[in-house]
Amino acid sequence: xxxxxxxxxxxxxxxxxxxxxxxxxxxxxxxxxxxxxxxxxxxxxxxxxxxxxxxxxxxxxxxxxxxxxxxxxxxxxxxxxxxxxxxxxxxxxxxxxxxxxxxxxxxxxxxxxxxxxxxxxxxxxxxxxxxxxxxxxxxxxxxxxxxxxxxxxxxxxxxxxxxxxxxxxxxxxxxxxxxxxxxxxxxxxxxxxxxxxxxxxxxxxxxxxxxxxxxxxxxxxxxxxxxxxxxxxxxxxxxxxxxxxxxxxxxxxxxxxxxxxxxxxxxxxxxxxxxxxxxxxxxxxxxxxxxxxxxxxxxxxxxxxxxxxxxxxxxxxxxxxxxxxxxxxxxxxxxxxxxxxxxxxxxxxxxxxxxxxxxxxxxxxxxxxxxxxxxxxxxxxxxxxxxxxxxxxxxxxxxxxxxxxxxxxxxxxxxxxxxxxxxxxxxxxxxxxxxxxxxxxxxxxxxxxxxxxxxxxxxxxxxxxxxxxxxxxxxxxxxxxxxxxxxxxxxxxxxxxxxxxxxxxxxxxxxxxxxxxxxxxxxxxxxxxxxxxxxxxxxxxxxxxxxxxxxxxxxxxxxxxxxxxxxxxxxxxxxxxxxxxxxxxxxxxxxxxxxxx
Amino acid sequence: xxxxxxxxxxxxxxxxxxxxxxxxxxxxxxxxxxxxxxxxxxxxxxxxxxxxxxxxxxxxxxxxxxxxxxxxxxxxxxxxxxxxxxxxxxxxxxxxxxxxxxxxxxxxxxxxxxxxxxxxxxxxxxxxxxxxxxxxxxxxxxxxxxxxxxxxxxxxxxxxxxxxxxxxxxxxxxxxxxxxxxxxx
Numbered sequence: 151x152x153x154x155x156x157x158x159x160x161x162x163x164x165x166x167x168x169x170x171x172x173x174x175x176x177x178x179x180x181x182x183x184x185x186x187x188x189x190x191x192x193x194x195x196x197x198x199x200x201x202x203x204x205x206x207x208x209x210x211x212x213x214x215x216x217x218x219x220x221x222x223x224x225x226x227x228x229x230x231x232x233x234x235x236x237x238x239x240x241x242x243x244x245x246x247x248x249x250x251x252x253x254x255x256x257x258x259x260x261x262x263x264x265x266x267x268x269x270x271x272x273x274x275x276x277x278x279x280x281x282x283x284x285x286x287x288x289x290x291x292x293x294x295x296x297x298x299x300x301x302x303x304x305x306x307x308x309x310x311x312x313x314x315x316x317x318x319x320x321x322x323x324x325x326x327x328x329x330x331x332x333x334x335x336x337x338x339x340x341x342x343x344x345x346x347x348x349x350x351x352x353x354x355x356x357x358x359x360x361x362x363x364x365x366x367x368x369x370x371x372x373x374x375x376x377x378x379x380x381x382x383x384x385x386x387x388x389x390x391x392x393x394x395x396x397x398x399x400x401x402x403x404x405x406x407x408x409x410x411x412x413x414x415x416x417x418x419x420x421x422x423x424x425x426x427x428x429x430x431x432x433x434x435x436x437x438x439x440x441x442x443x444x445x446x447x448x449x450x451x452x453x454x455x456x457x458x459x460x461x462x463x464x465x466x467x468x469x470x471x472x473x474x475x476x477x478x479x480x481x482x483x484x485x486x487x488x489x490x491x492x493x494x495x496x497x498x499x500x501x502x503x504x505x506x507x508x509x510x511x512x513x514x515x516x517x518x519x520x521x522x523x524x525x526x527x528x529x530x531x532x533x534x535x536x537x538x539x540x541x542x543x544x545x546x547x548x549x550x551x552x553x554x555x556x557x558x559x560x561x562x563x564x565x566x567x568x569x570x571x572x573x574x575x576x577x578x579x580x581x582x583x584x585x586x587x588x589x590x591x592x593x594x595x596x597x598x599x600x601x602x603x604x605x606x607x608x609x610x611x612x613x614x615x616x617x618x619x620x621x622x623x624x625x626x627x628x629x630x631x632x633x634x635x636x637x638x639x640x641x642x643x644x645x646x647x648x649x650x651x652x653x654x655x656x657x658x659x660x661x662x663x664x665x666x667x668x669x670x671x672x673x674x675x676x677x678x679x680x681x682x683x684x685x686x687x688x689x690x691x692x693x694x695x696x697x698x699x700x701x702x703x704x705x706x707x708x709x710x711x712x713x714x715x716x717x718x719x720x721x722x723x724x725x726x727x728x729x730x731x732x733x734x735x736x737x738x739x740x741x742x743x744x745x746x747x
Numbered sequence: 748x749x750x751x752x753x754x755x756x757x758x759x760x761x762x763x764x765x766x767x768x769x770x771x772x773x774x775x776x777x778x779x780x781x782x783x784x785x786x787x788x789x790x791x792x793x794x795x796x797x798x799x800x801x802x803x804x805x806x807x808x809x810x811x812x813x814x815x816x817x818x819x820x821x822x823x824x825x826x827x828x829x830x831x832x833x834x835x836x837x838x839x840x841x842x843x844x845x846x847x848x849x850x851x852x853x854x855x856x857x858x859x860x861x862x863x864x865x866x867x868x869x870x871x872x873x874x875x876x877x878x879x880x881x882x883x884x885x886x887x888x889x890x891x892x893x894x895x896x897x898x899x900x901x902x903x904x905x906x907x908x909x910x911x912x913x914x915x916x917x918x919x920x921x922x923x924x925x926x927x928x929x930x931x932x
Contacts, residue, residue, distance in 0.1 A: 248803040251796070335803035382808035640826025713823045722826035 237330050237351050239368035241344055241358075243378045244413075244599045246371075248335050249344050250358065250423075252351075255331035256313055257306040258283075258324065262297045265323030272296040275321045279304065282315040295323075306349055307331045332358075334423040336378060339385065342444040343376055343415050343597060346423035354426070355442065357597060360544040373599040375411035380404060383713045385416040387706045388682065392418060395687035395702050401445035402682040403576055404714070407584035407670065409600045410593035410608075413678065413718070417445040447542070450550045450573040451683070454650030455509045456583075456668045457569025461518055462506055462623060463586050464529040467616040470521040474738045476501050477516040485561050490515050490568075493649075494632075503736050506623045507631035509647065511568045518567035523558045526566065530554075532611050533582040533592060535574050542577070543597045550575035569648060576666075580681040583668050587624065587644075587676045590617040625673050625734040636669055636704045638711040640722030642730060644673030645707070647699035652686070662686050665699040669707045674733050677720055682707055 241250040265272060272295035280288045283305055294302040306329065308316070316324065332347040334340075345356020351366075353359035357374065365372060388400040404414040419441050421427050427438035443449065465471035476499045483490040492510050505513030518526055530536055538549045553573040555562045565571035577595060585592035591608035600606055612620075624644030628636045632647040648666045651658040666683040670676045682703040693701035715722070723730060815821050830836055 248799055251800050253797060253800060333800060335800050336807055337809075339807065339809070379808060382812075386809075386812070638826075640829075712826070715826075716824045716829060721832070722829050 236369065238332060238347070238358075238365045240371040241365070242371045242373050243340075243376045243381075244373060244411075245377060245379075246373075247378045249340055249374065249376070249378070250332060250334050252330040253333050255307045255309070255329060256326040257329045258304045258308055258313075258316060258326060260291075260294050260302050260304050261300050261323040261325055262295055262302065263300045263323070265295055265321070266298065268322040270322060275324070278319050278321065279316065279324070282319060283312060337424065338420050338422045339378060340376055340381055341420040341423050342417050342446070343374065343381075343412075344423060346426045354429070355548065356444075357543055360542075360548070374597055375406075375413060375599045376415070376597070377413050377717065379717050380714045381414040381416065383710055383717075384414045385418070385420075387710045387713075388416055388418050388684075391682075391684050391687070391702055391706045395684065395690060395693070395697060397684045397688070397702075398686040399440065399445065400682070400684045400703075401449065401576060402680065402710075403446050403580050404678055404680045404710075405580050405584055405595065407588040407676045407679050408593075409604075409606045410581070410584065410595045411600050412595055412597050414714075415444075415446050415597075417443070417449075444548055445683070445685070446576045447539070447544055448548050448550045448575065450553055450575055451664050451666075452570050452573050452650050452653055453576075453579060453664070453666055453683075454569040454648040455511075456579065456646050456648030456666055456681075457566070457572070458506060458509065458514050459583055459586055459620070459646050459668060460530065460533060460535070461514050461526075461567045462502065463612055463616055463620055464526060465502070465517045465521050466619055467612040468521055468525055468529070470525070471502050471517055473502055473619060473736060475517075477505065477513045477520075479505070479510050479512040479516075481512075483512055483515055483564065485564060488561060488565070490564060501738060503623060503626055503739055506646070507626050509568075509632055514567040515564035518563050519560065523560070523563045526563055527558050530566075530572075533585065535572070535578050535582055539575070539577050539581065539595060541594045541596075550577075552578065569650060570653075576681050576683055579666075579668060580679050583670070583681070584676075584679050585611050586620045587617060587670050587673070587679070589614050621673050621676065622734050622736050624670060626736060626739070628669075628673075632700045633667060633669070633704045635700065636667065636708045636711075638671065638708045638715070640725070641711050641715050641720060642672040642674055642723055642725045642734075643669055643708065643711055644671070644676075644734075645669030645704075647704060649698040649700075663697055665697060665702045667699050667703040667707050669711070671711050671715065672720060672723060674723075674730050678714075678718060680707055680710060682710075 236252050238250075238252060240248060240252075243249055262272075265275065273292060276288060276292040276295050279291050280286055286305060291304060294304060304324075305312075308326075313326065317326075330351070332351055334344060334346070341356075343356055345358035345360075346354055347358050348354050353362040353365065357372070358365065361372065384402045384404060388402050391397065392400050399418050401417045402414070403412060403416075405412055419437070421438075421441040427441055428434050429438075429442065462471075465475075466473070479492065479495075479500045480497050482492075490511050492508070492512050494508050494510075496504075496508060496510070500508065500510055500513045502513075502517070504510070505517065527536075534540070536552055536554055538546075538551050542549060552575070554566070555571060562571050581595045582592070585608070590610050590612040592611045593606050593608035621644060624646065625642070627633050627646050628643050633645050636643045636645050646668050648668070650664045650666075651660055652662040652664055653659075654662065664683060664685055665687055666681065668679070668681050670679040684702050687697040687702045689695035689697040689701070725731075
């Protein structure tokens, strides 16, 4: 107590009160100045550290509470391996079957400078490489190894085995550069549709060329409307027709008439897109050209009687003919240097359904004359038969341009009525026919899958009533006309045959035919149209020497439909049931039987 | 007092540093694992991609058709084998009275109208189309009864299992079927 009192003389101070500490009083002014400087420096250092910590704290708050710079790409990716982008997107069919993809296939190149620096003997190295890759020429390799240049391709697109063989040689200066090669696992099955790429992965034909830029930029697979199974059936049966009738070629296309999707498209002979034939003009052969050529989209044909589909639809829709109109088909028509005659001549007046079923050229010509040139031309133009097919996913070089007379004379009107004097592609044919039977809506053809249930917009070209009449006529041809062999039990097939002579150098060759059949099923509610064509078939014993459509592509179509309908989910019906028979009955023919010779 | 405070803060700092280190280490390990898994995923994806190409190559329709012709001889479905909708499938025929026969399937098949005698040889009617004259239109019912007849014919006649009388009665509902199955055990 005493000692405390000694510290402070004030007896009334609170007991816990401590007097403020006093700085030592320094008497020396110099020492006081030095102390002041130190104090200032200390304060400076302390505030500097405080500032640094503040910055750190601020940044921490920024990262933790405010998210920081999450967009900084280094933060997210420096530890993660992103899959390398494919050079081209895969192509798949409508069911996801792979049609085109990329496989790793490195390229081999020689860095001659490094090889020579390492003291390796180029001759010896060349010999060892040529043993590993026997298809390369020894002299060629030697030249590249001794050249002194730092880059020369030895071989591109190595297989894994070849890569291993070369790698195990261990020659310095022989390097691989990573590359991907386009491969087509189904080989020649969808050759013309998918097309192929050159070694630099640039599309050269088909979808690969037509959609080259899309495929290059895309990572998701491109889904086509093609069904690989249906494609196989089509190709298989067409090949059968070629073998059976010793034909030059054949082609076929199957289309969904309600969406315009091309479900299958084949052109024979074809090629393997993994080893496409040379397109170099110097070494390209006639066969190579024929194999690459897509008859469906590029081939322009005078298709003959199948054109009567459009002639009849034009006359019925325009009101210039009705189902009961009759035309004089007693005698051949002589016009200029042409004579129009009938193959199955009846030599009497024929009604419109009879003209269609007997495929009367004379009757068709008279129907067209009754309609007139202007109506005919504008109708064909409306169906897109006078212009290249629009919006199809192909390069313009592969899209055929129709041929038709510049001046539409009466003789042209008559011949065009039965498909001569106008040349269109099979793609034109099936697109326009789909509109004739689907209720009258023309939809552009597409090679890309249309999502299920999506409505494809189209243009009305004929009335639903005319379309119904056309369906009845289609059925008549199969029931009682030139295409009886097209019947596929349960699938109610309808169609129209056409056998045309080829026009070579301005005159028609009697022995060189293009036989075709335009069919659809089930014709009471059409879902699919199928067009098949055989180029220069030769009659045989089974066909009694005939090479016409009725003996060649018509039976093939029947077989195709029987095989593909279950794949496409078309339910079989009883064609003899009263409802179907009634729906497809032509009133004016009730009780009549078409006689056939 | 100040010494105690100093010790407290020191411990806290040590604890914070340790926790920080441990958490950071765990995160780094997880990150490494993640990177590894992602790398593996990419590798696997590439392998799957290559195998898909291989699979497609091996499943070329042409190749499959060739193998079929050589080994299994399957033929395309004929339209009459396709049942378009559920209405096309007939209900199981109603069995005759209980005392008639203990094998309801064979009985029903025999009762079904058939214009041709069905061979009871079990090996013969493998081709359903060939088992009947070509003029006859196959209704699904006729086809089904052909199958059941052929099937029933393979059942040996002598050692028939003893069944309760209820087994031959047509069950009215799914529950009844279950009850019947349970009862026969």
